[in-house]
Amino acid sequence: MASRNQPAERCDCEVIHGTIVSQVMNEMPQGNALYDLAELFRVFGDSTRIRILWALDAAEMCVCDIAYLLNMTQSAISHQLRVLKQAKLVKNRRDGKVVFYSLDDNHVKQILDQGLTHITEE
């Protein structure tokens, strides 16, 4: 019998879904696919980053504009923009001293909207 604090062996409860469970195990995306998916959502999982994306959906904006808009320091915004850029959610272009950020593609807004739909429907 499996001790309780080990990675689980097959349980003894009535196995209604035994066959399906085997299927799921075989069909579950291998390797990093689900890990990458979690990482993507983790980037969306912060209200500062959400507000940045929300702002950039309305217009391309420089770092100081975003900082002013969210009432935060440039440093904090810059750190978060780096996270967003690494996740390919935003892109940037330099124009003299100023760096303008914008959404990288239209998936971003779709993902936000999908989330909002879940929240507002209750």
Added chain:
Amino acid sequence: MASRNQPAERCDCEVIHGTIVSQVMNEMPQGNALYDLAELFRVFGDSTRIRILWALDAAEMCVCDIAYLLNMTQSAISHQLRVLKQAKLVKNRRDGKVVFYSLDDNHVKQILDQGLTHITEE
């Protein structure tokens, strides 16, 4: 002049988007809407929870099934199921000793798929 480590005052960079920025500030959802949105995505932002949701999309399942499937302890799974239930992403029903979990609504799979689309398109 604003010192650098204060919540930002209006910057001096060329204000191309000044008008739009004001608009965004007015139109940005007030109160908790964006905070709630971030919290929703934060729940998706963990690979254990993503794998649980993936499994439950295939079939209703008991806790020990999920633990076996993901090769984790029942305790760890139970803790995560609580998070998922609080976020209204899963629901459960008791049948004797066994508690069966399933996805709460079809938004969940839509959100997962939307994320996968972003990842796979490169």
Added chain:
DNA sequence: TTTTCATATGAACGATTGTTCAAGTGTTCA
């Protein structure tokens, strides 16, 4: 009733996160 199984829960732990602070680029303008 007592035992057993399935699950839940609270405390504790290391690991990760978001912000701040201080210092660093890189560009423009005088």
Added chain:
DNA sequence: TGAACACTTGAACAATCGTTCATATGAAAA
């Protein structure tokens, strides 16, 4: 060139997170 501006970056910090361990609950079987 040198000052000023827009932005970036690394280290440090408190706060939060996910898992483990030990224990508790709830239901069925003995």
